[in-house]
Amino acid sequence: MTAWLLDPEVLHLNHGSFGATPAAVLDAQNSIRERIEANPTRFFLEGEYQEALDEARRAVAQFVGADEGGTVFVTNATAGVNSVLRSLEPALLPGDEILVTDHEYNACANAAVVSASRASAVVTTAQVPFPLEHQRDVVDAVLAAVTDRTRILLIDAVTSATGLVLPVVELAAELEPDVQVLVDAAHAPGMIDFDVAQSGASYVTANCHKWMCSAKGAAFLWVRPDRRDGLYPAVISHGYNGGWPSEGGHLHAQFDWTGTHDPSAWLTVPHALAAVEAMHPGGWPGVKAAIREMCLGGRDVLIEALGIAPPAPADMIGAIASVPLPPADNSGSAIFDPLMAALRERHGIEVPVFTWPAPPDRVLRISAHLYNRPSDYDRLAEALAAELR
Template structure:
């Protein structure tokens, strides 16, 4: 916990919502803010393009892509809106998603569907899952001749399920279907190599599992798909009078969003460096073990069940508390007010889950605090 700015009085088991920033990364973030404020014109007009290019190069190396295939964006919702609005989708076309998708990104496609006349089709992925092959087969039941785009999570937010994105991208490419992967929870939690993954479009947060400052994300567009993607925000990076990133049209069109604080983007390399120094090997294995211990212990309490086999989750675990017949908001409030535990209580379809996250700051005592709290809650339910 000492490497982070988290409140030591709170058992923080919700890294999956907004992440947490290590102190040294936060200091790098503040360094860039200070440079901006000391000479805003020089920084934004003369220095920033080169600084962003250097940061983009380091992120591309970390994610296995080419620098000109990446741009920084505030979050995956921004990237999902970009694709939903720019692709030439219309009446008769379908976008296939799973029934596990994050609400904000799903809403982006549903909004665009209402405007443009295409359909968003949700295909069920039944829980518990049995194998990656079974997931692919069940998901593919939603594909037909009208399917033009597949949008799916790499690791789902609501159900903490790792999906076989590479296998689905490969099958989609063979069928001539575009793919966009929402990797909000993937980089920093599992290895991601965009060149091998095979997605046409990929987006991710950097402020979750990479532990960069809030408001940092990436949007990947494979080079041969870049002519398809119009910018969501048109500014000085677009057109013949473009001011920034003249060397690459895709980067120029998409990365200059007008005046904003670029410090979160510039601090992402520091977060990647922190990961490589402090959170590999034994440290990462410890986080996995703690999450699995939380699931194993909690699921032995009467009325609580595990959801996934261990192979299908990493640093976010899930327990099913539907049988407790409690209101989700009341349970979340009870965890925080009575036990000072920060953990999300999630309604998904007709079920209720608690999602437990672990990172470098998580301890065995944190897990014990959570398990003991759940025992008391069940006893007093």
């Protein structure tokens, strides 16, 4: 793990939550910060910032199949979701519906609830089964929940707790343009093949600090050309009245400057893409194939150890995968099961155990990245056997 700063005394199987940043990328971030601090006025006001930002944007857009004009940086995917929902609130009428699934990331589901309440709209929930047998189970569940009042579908490209790659392209094809599809693709870029412009969605937001391995605090939002004019950041700033001129059009003017902050995480994205690409002889295609193969192998180890059937087909798995655990009396934990702490404290393993969908049910989610090895999952299976007996 010399390319990473991860503690070698801990088995890290939770890349999915916060990512991990290669040491070389952190070195690049430090250099960027030194450049900023050498003369902040010059950097921000004399064009250095905008030039560096445009370069980073270009790298992101090329990596995810987006156009630069529709791509802006945000601090995380949750900020991207909030920006879209806040922008759409004025168009919602009382009784209109924002549809989510019961696998939706809690923070973004909360954003939907608040935006709906401001417009006297409602949030409805599609019940997607887990375990499940086919991607069509997701499509059927979501479409069954759509009504003539559904205006927005907020859906994950890869679910957080359950680790499922969802058929967002199929759903967008069924629903757009009557229902605006907002894809929370927090995990997708760098984990699976995911082309933003080909998704068919109105909006896609995703993190760069997870599978793309940038410094933390970097994410992007892409907006389809026909949806751009009315889209604003959650924080309104100088660009609203032209106070931050940008040659990149409406979105860039609104999002490129929302106040003084440390943009170094955004500017590390090209460094991260290059650093991870160099870690595998097959480049990024090789990285994605390798970590998916390792994840599927790790899932097989856990399935055998737990004596359960695969909870989802292999074509719905990227580099995170969840397995159901035996129910437990975990009613005192709102999100994380106490088993998570036991695995950390007694076995030195960082892996999330979620209370999902509600106590006493729970799932354990593994991740795989290039710093992991197949033997990591054997060690986890042994620890689980000791804790569950």
